[in-house]
Amino acid sequence: MFIKKTTIMKLSISMVMVVALAITSCAQDNKKTEQNTPKEQTKAVAMQKVKMPVDGMVCNACQSNVKKTIKSVDGVADVEVNLEKKFAYFTYDPSKVKLEQVQKAVNDKGFTAGKTVEVKQ
Numbered sequence: 153m154f155i156k157k158t159t160i161m162k163l164s165i166s167m168v169m170v171v172a173l174a175i176t177s178c179a180q181d182n183k184k185t186e187q188n189t190p191k192e193q194t195k196a197v198a199m200q201k202v203k204m205p206v207d208g209m210v211c212n213a214c215q216s217n218v219k220k221t222i223k224s225v226d227g228v229a230d231v232e233v234n235l236e237k238k239f240a241y242f243t244y245d246p247s248k249v250k251l252e253q254v255q256k257a258v259n260d261k262g263f264t265a266g267k268t269v270e271v272k273q
Contacts, residue, residue: 200245203240
């Protein structure tokens with residue numbers, strides 16, 4: 153009889169702990185969602201997409217290097233680099249970064265960044 157009571161008590165405590173943990177994690181997820189929403193809306197309005205020619209890329213490592221370099225510039229997001237066409241497409245926030253800064257970063261890595269052209273979204 154005593155063993156049954158202790159087993160029931162252990163199961164009850166375990167269930168309470170699982171429910172409490174689930175409630176806590178759901179509350180934290182909601183806070184993260186609420187914090188990200190205003191920032192994402194602000195970015196969507198201010199961001200511009202451009203296409204920039206990049207000479208000097210000859211392999212996948214070059215392509216990856218250019219992508220990392222562009223993405224490392226503060227204010228740049230959504231970087232795509234096409235090795236075959238030798239173009240980089242990226243979205244940036246003009247209030248945070250100038251296109252010349254992105255071009256300089258690419259040039260400093262040994263590639264040649266050309267004149268950017270705005271891409272209509």
